[in-house]
Amino acid sequence: MIKGTVLINSENCKGCELCIVACPQESLSLSQKINLRGYRYVELSQDNCTGCTNCAIVCPDSAITVYRQSKQNYKKAV
């Protein structure tokens, strides 16, 4: 499976959870910690992200950047 990961800008996250619903892999969850504005923010809680971008597409606050293993490196890995 293609490997991906996300970087979350926790200070811009408002904890709306729309990304959690959008993620088909259930990779994301709401942290117990809160950011400076007082929101619980989202974290990558499982190492099974495929880099599908669904979470980032629905994020109103553009808080998610998505990375995906390039095809070249993917071939090397398998």
Place this chain on the structure above:
Amino acid sequence: MSQEILLEDMQCVYQKPATLTDDYMHYCPGCGHAVAHKILMEVVQEMGIQEDIVGVAPVGCSVFAYNYMNIDMQEAAHGRASAAATGIKRVLPEKYVFAYQGDGDLAAIGTAETIHTINRGENILIVFINNGIYGMTGGQMAPTSLLGQKTSTSPYGRDVEHNGYPLKITDLIAHLPGAYYVTRQAVHTPNTVRKFKKAIKNAFEFQKLKKGTCFIEVVSNCPSGWKMTPKETLAYIEEKMLPEYPLGDLKVPTQNNN
């Protein structure tokens, strides 16, 4: 393995568009306005038209759209965004011009401007955010509020006798000859967002060809006005909003209509 090491052999496949400013958006958590802003600006970035586009912001929660969209923008009086956009487009016909409006703005106080702009076939794009409520002023009933919907001015639910029917203004204006491309989209799931993005691209392509008014309704949400969590609004959109406001194209260019 730390994330940094992992990132080394990975490529970035999605990030915030550079056409959005770094300002922190004032929108409530989960608000569809923010998604719509972002997708509009993604299209502007992908088409490379940041220098060639002028937007008109409405009165409503998106009144500060000009703080977030890093393009030339103008604020209009309540409901008059399409009239202001008309003027801008006529003076600067080579610019892409769009009006961005909520349902209180476009379908209540601005009904006359909306209908006449489209009837004249002004060569602009109108993005109409339908969240079925007046968000900014505290959740009052909008013309688009659903029957039975509880708002601060219809605390027992909207009823036909007092308030009439939800106004499907998109269906109305689709009949006007000046309307070239009319579609109803949404931004609550990854797939609807992708389709919305395609619709904006279509609209700007048509504007380049000087085809007439393009109109994109976005069935959106207002977690604060609806008194729901953002997650709960997803089900409300699917179960209540979409049966009343079904997604899809209402008017597409055909052989006889170009």
